[in-house]
Amino acid sequence: MSALSIQGVSRVFETAQGQRTQALLPVDFNVHDNDFVTILGPSGCGKSTLLRIVAGLERPSTGRVMLDGQPVDGPGADRGMVFQSYTLFPWLTVAQNIRFGLRERGMAEAAQKERCDYFMAKVGLRGFENHFPKQLSGGMQQRTAIARALANDPKILLLDEPFGALDNQTRVLMQELLLGIWESARKTVLFVTHDIDEAIFMANRVAVFSARPGRIKSDIAVNLPHPRHYTVKTSPEFMQLKARLTEEIRSESMAAAH
Ligand SMILES: Nc1ncnc2c1ncn2[C@@H]1O[C@H](COP(=O)(O)OP(=O)(O)OP(=O)(O)O)[C@@H](O)[C@H]1O
Numbered sequence: 001m002s003a004l005s006i007q008g009v010s011r012v013f014e015t016a017q018g019q020r021t022q023a024l025l026p027v028d029f030n031v032h033d034n035d036f037v038t039i040l041g042p043s044g045c046g047k048s049t050l051l052r053i054v055a056g057l058e059r060p061s062t063g064r065v066m067l068d069g070q071p072v073d074g075p076g077a078d079r080g081m082v083f084q085s086y087t088l089f090p091w092l093t094v095a096q097n098i099r100f101g102l103r104e105r106g107m108a109e110a111a112q113k114e115r116c117d118y119f120m121a122k123v124g125l126r127g128f129e130n131h132f133p134k135q136l137s138g139g140m141q142q143r144t145a146i147a148r149a150l151a152n153d154p155k156i157l158l159l160d161e162p163f164g165a166l167d168n169q170t171r172v173l174m175q176e177l178l179l180g181i182w183e184s185a186r187k188t189v190l191f192v193t194h195d196i197d198e199a200i201f202m203a204n205r206v207a208v209f210s211a212r213p214g215r216i217k218s219d220i221a222v223n224l225p226h227p228r229h230y231t232v233k234t235s236p237e238f239m240q241l242k243a244r245l246t247e248e249i250r251s252e253s254m255a256a257a258h
């Protein structure tokens with residue numbers, strides 16, 4: 001059984017003026033336990049829409065999403081979501097943000113603190129417990145959002161261009177950080193990105209979306225060994241995948257522009 005099964009999920013948006021946009025064509029896609037799947041596709045092809053449907057924040061027009069055999073019909077603690085833009089609660093400190101879901105669940109104070117400390121250390125934020133989001137850099141805010149998602153111990157992590165707004169250096173560090181966490185904790189991850197290098201480096205599968213209306217155009221296995229270091233990006237296997245994906249994305253981006 002797949003951890004996540006996306007079955008015939010499509011989405012049409014309709015504005016108040018009655019203008020219809022088919023954001024997604026019916027998508028069938030399975031994500032297995034411990035898979036790290038990246039979704040790559042041109043802007044506007046429905047990637048965020050699909051992720052929001054999986055998160056239960058948006059309803060599909062057709063089809064359904066199953067998580068461990070149960071239909072998804074709203075947001076839940078079993079899915080941890082990290083968005084592209086910073087979505088911390090600005091009135092809460094870093095530690096309060098990370099502990100938010102744990103508190104909601106009624107976890108004992110000491111256990112909350114222990115979990116929070118563990119994930120703060122994991123993302124390199126020790127010492128910033130009492131800072132507010134506006135006192136952090138963008139990368140630190142994003143690390144807090146990732147720590148918050150991980151602290152809730154979700155079944156599956158949904159990441160929508162989590163590093164999109166970061167400078168290249170920070171982005172690479174964050175990629176290595178998340179990959180290291182995945183290599184040790186084996187989470188199931190669905191990760192949306194525009195960046196081909198990032199898509200290959202992180203994943204064991206890359207799903208390429210077509211231009212809008214989106215559908216999955218190809219599903220490519222990435223068999224690079226783990227643990228992966230940044231140097232893998234210069235290997236012939238990586239270059240070969242990159243050439244193939246670059247070509248696929250180029251043709252879709254051109255289709256999107258017309
Ligand atoms: N709430 C909404 N109401 C109306 N249309 C929407 C809504 N959300 C998304 N859309 C439309 O659905 C399409 C897909 O949007 P979506 O945000 O899923 O794309 P994306 O692949 O995530 O793009 P990007 O890479 O730029 O983030 C777009 O044409 C967008 O205008």
Ligand SMILES: [Mg+2]
Pocket residue numbers: 047048049160
């Ligand atoms: Mg998007």
